Amino acid sequence: MSDGSTTGAAEAVATEPVKRTPAVTGKLKLMSRATYVKEGVLATVFFLSAFVAVLGVALIFLFVGWKALPIVTSVGFGEFIGGLEWAPTDGSFGILPLIVGSFIVTLGALAIGTPLAVGTAVFLSEIASPKVRAVVRPAVEMLAGVPSVVYGFFGIVMLRPIIAEFSGGMGFGAVTAWLILAIMIVPTIAALSEDALRSVSPGVKEASYAMGATTWQTIYKVVVPAAKIGIIDAIILGMGRAIGETMAVVMVAGNAAVIPRTVFEPLSTLTSQIVMDMPYSTGDHRTALFGMAVILFAISMFLVAAVRIVSRFGSRS
Secondary structure: OOOHHHHHHHHHHHOOOOOOOEEEEEHHHHHOHHHHHHHHHHHHHHHHHHHHHHHHHHHHHHHHHHHHHHHHHHOHHHHHHHHOEEHHHOOEEOOOHHHHHHHHHHHHHHHHHHHHHHHHHHHHHHHHOOHHHHHHHHHHHHHHOOOOHHHHOOOOHHHHHHHHHHHOOOOOHHHHHHHHHHHHHHHHHHHHHHHHHHOHHHHHHHHHHOOOOOOHHHHHHHHHOHHHHHHHHHHHHHHHHOOOOHHOOOOHHOOOOOOOOOOOOEEEOOOHHHHHHHHHHHHHHHHHHHHHHHHHHHHHHHHHHHHHHHHHHHHHH
């Protein structure tokens, strides 16, 4: 019985007409010539955009270097970089005090601003609730939009009298510049550090919690070490922001072209000296200012290269 029914079913299936899928009609449409033209135009536009950016940097460097060449030939590179006296009216063009002042101001601002910025980034990425984050993040970002001259006024009116009373001096100097620049670099470092912290894989944190770690242990033993390359990049870029700041430093540093003996004494930086002297400079004085610009350009290139090296090292590790 089973063999007969099976055979009958098979014959019924065999006699049933096979349903064929209707053939696809029409031709495959290729990209039109106009589309190729549009893509070629867009590729050319993008290439020109990148080329203009690179060309702009190269032209700026060549222009500033060409303008600075006379001071190197007339004074000497060693005397220009290592000289201790900046007195253009007397023919002294040593910019070592200005270089030292720039690094004193920058490193002090980083020492104060980096913990604040990284702490803010950790709070926003790991601790704050969505409602708190919606308030704190715009407030931090708003700091980046405040003009530097406003920071300078704040330093003169609010911070300088306090520091003057504490130190017994005039209140101009490295400490005042540190506090102002620390506030100014917080948005840059915080935003980039937060991106680095958020890029850490959730599985890493979940594994830490699965091992019995608390939230704080997970943050400072797992999340922050995992994002350290991005945080270092943020700190280096914040350093570039600090060393290139001009107006706020001019208003609070005191603008004395000497190496200060204490952090409460006035000092000057490369950027502030360029701004103050450029309107009336002539001859070797003017070329010396272009030489300072070359030094700043070289420092900026070094910082960018450091970011690239650190990022490449992090990607390999």
